[in-house]
Amino acid sequence: MTLGNGAYIGNNRYRIERVLGQGGFGITYMGYQDSLKRKVAIKEFFVSNICFRKDTTYEVVSKSSMEELIKKLKNQFVKEARLIAALSNKHVVKIYDVFEENGTAYYVMEYHEGNSLEDLVKADGALDPEGALEYVRQVAEALREVHSNKILHLDVKPSNIMVSKYGEAVLIDFGVSKHYDNKGNQTSLSLVGVSEGYASAEMYDEGPAQFFDPRLDVYSLAATLYFLLTATPPPHAKVIEKNGLDYPKSVPQVFVNAINKVLLGTPKSRPATVEEFMSLLPYKGRGASLLEIVQKMFVGKYKYFAYTVLVLLLSLCIYIIVPPLPPSLEEAYNAALEKLNSTNKQEAHSGLVEMEKLAGKNYPKAMHEMALTYGWYPSDSASLSRKLTLGFLYYDTQDGKRKNYPLNPEHNRMAREMYERILLLDDADENLGLKANAAYRLAAYSLLLDEKKEADYEKGLEYLLLGKNYAMRAGDKGLLPKIENGLIEVRKKIKGKKTK
Secondary structure, three states: OOOOOOOEEOOOOEEEEEEEEEOOOEEEEEEEEOOOOEEEEEEEEOOOOOEEEOOOOOOEEEOHHHHHHHHHHHHHHHHHHHHHHOOOOOOEOOEEEEEEEOOEEEEEEEOOOOOEHHHHHHHHOOOOHHHHHHHHHHHHHHHHHHHHOOEEOOOOOHHHEEEOOOOOEEEOOOOOOEEEOOOOOEOOOOOOOOOOOOOOHHHHOOOOOOOOOOHHHHHHHHHHHHHHHHOOOOOOHHHHHHHOOOOOOOOOHHHHHHHHHHHOOOOOOOOOOHHHHHOOOOOOOOOOOHHHHHHHHHHOOOHHHHHHHHHHHHHHHHOOOOOOOOOOHHHHHHHHHHHHOOOOHHHHHHHHHHHHHHHHOOOHHHHHHHHHHHOOOOOOHHHHHHHHHHOOOEEOOOOOOEEOOOOOHHHHHHHHHHHHHHHOOOOOHHHHHHHHHHHHHHHHHHHOOEOOEOOOHHHHHHHHHHHHHHHHHHOOOOHHHHHHHHHHHHHHHHHHHHHO
16 A cells, blocks of 8 residues: 555655555655655655555556546645745745656655654643643744645644654644635645544535635634643534533633634634634743834833934934945855956955855855866866866876876865755755756766776766756756766666676
8 A cells, every 4th residue: 555665766866764644645654865865754645545556566546437536636736735845934844846656746845853742742741821822823823824825734733733853833744735716715626634623613514615714724723722731632523512612720711712712613703814813812931022012112101211212313323324235145156256267366266265155155156166166077167277276186296297187085075065065955946957967966976986986886876867857857958968878878887787
C-alpha cells in the first residue's frame, strides 16, 4: 500500500525513510534529500479504497470507473500545493517541491522533529490558559495568512499542529485544504475530510459542503483550544448541540465564553474570522503593542504631556538632517562587480572584499560571483581575468610556470562551499538559474581527476540530475545541452566501471 523504506522518488532526489501517517486522501512519509543533506516530509496523493499500488512497481492506479475523478483530484492536489507554497508565514509549514511521478503526485515539506500539540497534551496533560492561548494565537496568525489567500485548511486539529524546535506552533497537513472565490464558492474539486470533534455540524452533511468561508476553520480552532485546556477531545458537533460542553474549574470563564460562542452557536452567529474569535480572548503575557501604548498615552491622564512631547519632537526633526538611505543590495552588488572586473589589481581586490561581504549576507548573485572567482574553468574568461588580476592562479613549484589546471586546492574548496551554499537557497524563480549552474559546477568538481583522488561519477550524476531539474524550471536553454552531454558521458563511465 505504501512506498517501501529506501525507495527513491522525485527523479531520485528524495529517499523514503518511513511512513509518518496515512489518511483518507494521502500518505505522509519522512524522507531524506541527499543533495541538501536534510530530512523532509513528503505527502503522496493516494485516496484510500480507490487508489491502489501495483505490486511490482511504485505506480499508483485507480478503479477504472474513478479514473477521471482521480485525475482531476490529483491536478487539484498539485494546484493547492503550489498555492500553499506561495504562503510566507513562519507558522505555516514550508513546501519545498511539488512533482508528479508513479501515476500520482507529491509535495515535499519541511520536516519537524518535535511533537504535535496532541502529543504534548497526552504526555503532560492540559496546558495552562496562557500557554494554550499563545499556541492558538500563533495558529490564528497562520490561518489569517491562509484565509487572506482564499484558502481554507479544513483540518485544523492538535495533531496537525507541530511544535517547532523554537517552541512555536506550525500548522501542517493541507491535504484537504480548499481554494474558494469571493462569493464563498469552492474552486477546488478535492474531497472534504471530517475529523470528529474538530469539524462543525455543517461539515457532516452528505457530500462536500457547498459553501465555504473561514467560519469552518474558526470552529476547528476553538475546538483545538478546548482540547488544550481540558485534555479532552471535544465531542461530535451534533452531541455538543444537544448536550453542551463541560469544563474543568481551572478554565477561566472568559475562555469558556469564547469557545461556547463558536462551538454552541450557529454558523451565522459564529465569529466570521479568526481575528473576531481572538478578540474574545485575553492576550495576557503578550505585552502591549507600541500602538496600544501610544493610544493609551493620548487618551489617558498623560495626554497633555504626550501632546507636548510630540510637538517638541516634531520641532526637533526640522533641524535634523536625515542621512541618505544605504544602497540596496542590488546597487552594492553592481558596484562591487564593476570593481571586481577592473584590470587594476588594487581596485579588483577592493571589489573582491565588497563582494565577499555581500556573499556573507547570502545575496544570491554575490555568492555566484564569488564562486566563479574562486573556481576557474576554461570557458570562464571573466573569471580567468579576475584570477590574473587578483593573483589566484595556481603556480607549479617545480618549474615555476603559471598553470590554469589543476586549480589551487584551497580555491577549489572555497568555490565548492559557495556553490553548496547556493543550493541551500530557497527555490525562488530568480534563484533557479543560479542553482542550476551551481549543481552543474559541483558535478564538474566531482569529476576532476588529480593525484589525490579519483573522479566520483555517482556524485557527478547526482549533481547533473539536480542541475537538469533546476535548469528546466528556470528555462535555461543554454545550460541544458551541457548538462545533457555531461549525463551521457557520466553514464557511459558508470556503465563501463560496472562491466569491468
